Amino acid sequence: MAVVIMVTRGGLKRSGDFYTGGASFSGRQNGFAIAGDYLSAASFLGIVGAVAFYGYDGLLYSVGFFVAWLVALLLVAEPLRNTGRYTMADVISFRVKDRPVRMAAAISTLLVSFFYLLAQMAGAGGLVALLLGISSPVGQNLVIVIVGLLMVAYVLIGGMKGTTWVQMIKAILLIIGVIVMSVWVMARVGFNLSELMQQAIDHVNSVKPGKGEGLLSPMGKYGTNKLGFISLSIALVLGASGLPHVLMRFYTVPTAKEARRSVTWAIVLIGLFYLLTMVLGYGAAWLVGAENIAKMPGGANAAAPALAFELGGTILMALISGVAFATILAVVAGLTITASASFAHDIYNSVIKEGKADPRQELRVARITSIVIGLISIVGGVIANGQNIAFLVSLAFALAASANLPSILYTLYWKRFNTRGALWSIYGGLISGMVLIIFSPAVSGNAAAMFPHAHFAWFPLDNPALVSVPLGFILGWLGSITSSEHNEEKAVEMEVRSLTGAGAGGAIDH
Amino acid sequence: MPSPAHYREVEQSAEFVELRKRFRSFAFPMTVAFLVWYFLYILLSVYATAWMSTRVFGTITIGLIISLLQFVSTFLITWLYIRHANTKLDPLSSKLKADLEADMEGSDL
Numbered sequence: 001m002a003v004v005i006m007v008t009r010g011g012l013k014r015s016g017d018f019y020t021g022g023a024s025f026s027g028r029q030n031g032f033a034i035a036g037d038y039l040s041a042a043s044f045l046g047i048v049g050a051v052a053f054y055g056y057d058g059l060l061y062s063v064g065f066f067v068a069w070l071v072a073l074l075l076v077a078e079p080l081r082n083t084g085r086y087t088m089a090d091v092i093s094f095r096v097k098d099r100p101v102r103m104a105a106a107i108s109t110l111l112v113s114f115f116y117l118l119a120q121m122a123g124a125g126g127l128v129a130l131l132l133g134i135s136s137p138v139g140q141n142l143v144i145v146i147v148g149l150l151m152v153a154y155v156l157i158g159g160m161k162g163t164t165w166v167q168m169i170k171a172i173l174l175i176i177g178v179i180v181m182s183v184w185v186m187a188r189v190g191f192n193l194s195e196l197m198q199q200a201i202d203h204v205n206s207v208k209p210g211k212g213e214g215l216l217s218p219m220g221k222y223g224t225n226k227l228g229f230i231s232l233s234i235a236l237v238l239g240a241s242g243l244p245h246v247l248m249r250f251y252t253v254p255t256a257k258e259a260r261r262s263v264t265w266a267i268v269l270i271g272l273f274y275l276l277t278m279v280l281g282y283g284a285a286w287l288v289g290a291e292n293i294a295k296m297p298g299g300a301n302a303a304a305p306a307l308a309f310e311l312g313g314t315i316l317m318a319l320i321s322g323v324a325f326a327t328i329l330a331v332v333a334g335l336t337i338t339a340s341a342s343f344a345h346d347i348y349n350s351v352i353k354e355g356k357a358d359p360r361q362e363l364r365v366a367r368i369t370s371i372v373i374g375l376i377s378i379v380g381g382v383i384a385n386g387q388n389i390a391f392l393v394s395l396a397f398a399l400a401a402s403a404n405l406p407s408i409l410y411t412l413y414w415k416r417f418n419t420r421g422a423l424w425s426i427y428g429g430l431i432s433g434m435v436l437i438i439f440s441p442a443v444s445g446n447a448a449a450m451f452p453h454a455h456f457a458w459f460p461l462d463n464p465a466l467v468s469v470p471l472g473f474i475l476g477w478l479g480s481i482t483s484s485e486h487n488e489e490k491a492v493e494m495e496v497r498s499l500t501g502a503g504a505g506g507a508i509d510h
Numbered sequence: 511m512p513s514p515a516h517y518r519e520v521e522q523s524a525e526f527v528e529l530r531k532r533f534r535s536f537a538f539p540m541t542v543a544f545l546v547w548y549f550l551y552i553l554l555s556v557y558a559t560a561w562m563s564t565r566v567f568g569t570i571t572i573g574l575i576i577s578l579l580q581f582v583s584t585f586l587i588t589w590l591y592i593r594h595a596n597t598k599l600d601p602l603s604s605k606l607k608a609d610l611e612a613d614m615e616g617s618d619l
Contacts, residue, residue: 056562056573060555063580067548070587074537078595194568201569216571217563218555226556233552237545260595267588271581489514492521499529500520500603502512502610 018363019086019341020251021161027258029168031265034249036167038065038240038266039174039273040331041123041301041324042393047274048307049300051281053290055200055215058281060229062274064236069270071241071405073263079412079498081250081259087338088247089346092407092426095490096419099351104426106346108403109244111430112396113339114377116243117332119392121147121381123301124328127321130298130305137385144381147328152374154333155340156367163333164252170323170330175273177323181304182276184311185283193279200285207291215285225441231466232394238469239397242404245338256501283307332377340369391442391450394463398437402429402468406476412498415491417476420483425476432471436464512610520610529602536594544587551576 025033043065050058084090089105124147125140134140154162189195201212214220219229240246250259284293284307296302308320344366349357357365384392406425410417436459437443443450445457461467497503512520520526554562555573562573 056555056571056577059574059577060552063548063551063577067544067580067584070544070584071541073588073591074541192568194570197569213563216565216569216574218559218573229556230552233549237548257600260592264588264592267584271585275581489517493514493517495530496517496520496526496606496610499526499533500606500610502607 018159018366021164023252023254025252027253027261028265030253030262032171033164033167034262034266035269036171036330037245037334038270041328044327045301045304047277048280049303051278052284052303053300054221056218057221059278064233066271066274068237068240069267076241077250077259077263078256081256082498082501083494086251086345087342088244092411092422095487095494096422101419101422102346102350104423106342108426108430109342110339112399113244113335115392116396117335117377118380118384120328120332121377122384125385126298127324130302140385141382145378148374148378150329151332151336152371155336155370160337163337167330170326173323174327177320178273178276182279185279196282200282203286203289228461231461231463234469235394235398235401235463235465238401238405242400245334248338280304280307336370336373339373340366343369395437398463398465399433401465402433402472406472410476417480418483418485421476421480424479425472428475429468429472433464433468436468526606532598540587551580
């Protein structure tokens, strides 16, 4: 909290500063902040737990989350920084009819951010409850309320600058924590990965004879729904570059070159992190044992803190838990600022006020929106408490991949793209994604579903990406070719700007 | 601000055409390549589970090696792209940018 107040002493007078921190961060700083934004509690606690329980299948998640960054590096980060100023909608609405397309992009931003936020809030309840040993629902809900209030405070006081600093510091702490624990685990097996996995297998065999080998084989977890897993993989690898809070991070640097540097730093940090979570996962399977983790409040999510306790007692567990809590706080703050920027800049200023809102007024709306989003996510988090967190996260990734990515790529690389194409692809991806999720086995029809006693699941896959992502791309193409609208002038301008960076604002110095 | 005619002129200039070619001829095939490689990995994990579980040495299986190679290839592609961008793209794009922005002087940017 002190950090936030310190870095923002100068005060925030312009809405642009609130959204982008004045576009003044260096590529390296921003790379740490991207890593801070991306490495959510689902990554840290969820993947360590998944590896501890299912071995190889946990690893499949890491690889998808990581490879996804190449889409951002090769296709999205630099041209996006070159053509936009604050939000994804700035870019998509550049050469089409501004208001309807901006509205669509803003709605999609708000929805994706909201689902992601919900997952983090629900995760916060479970995590802190586990760490503090609070098992009553009232206590957990209280934790969610506190997280929500802290998050709103961060965003209101710090704006993007404060939020970015929180994310950088959190990324550093998280990565140091993971490195320390991994070295500790590896030291016990003479830094031999094969030996570590053998120990984990032996441990499983000692509890459930013959089952240990499962840690090495694929499909221990997903074996029953193969297409469902392929669908999830599509969402993972294509979703990252459509996540609004990730996209917005490309605007906090002054140039495309710095955007490239930040993605490079993010790739190095995120790759290192996911490699080490594998060590922690097998370490937890060996030293703690999946059968013991399963009994803890929080289940698989408890693997990382439980391993910390096994290694370094209460102190290390408290440190790791503190880092995990900071993780959730930083991620929800990043999401809140993205959603409030999109509402204030795209819906309030551009659509309602037709671009004539006074910047101070826009900033006020952004702040009020942060409070409203904070309150909604507290209520949502309380309702979602105890729900399947991985489901909410994959929902956000699937929607990002089907509603946002097609129109971003078409806008940047296809001159023929136009208003109808943009609207069809955004709304088409959004609606098909949502509908397929509602009728998926994740929501109803089995014991693990959100509503285990209802039965309206006619779509067989947990994740809609296999259908909704191609649909988003096809609709964007179909909409464009069936409409004769084409703004050649703007298309040319966009192409030149996206590749050269001419007129890209830079660090704001007016 | 440069006029639409000016943007058009730049867009048709030999230098810009070259810049676009250099960018796309790297980024597009590379994207296809890593996506094919990634989905090959996923499909093998889903449909060739026995083969992927084959031990090569100790507990190190073919699946684990391919997983780690996914990390290696991602780092490698990142490095290749940075090198390509620094040496082949940046000199051209900075020159075009400087030309264009010379015409923006006196404008409100």
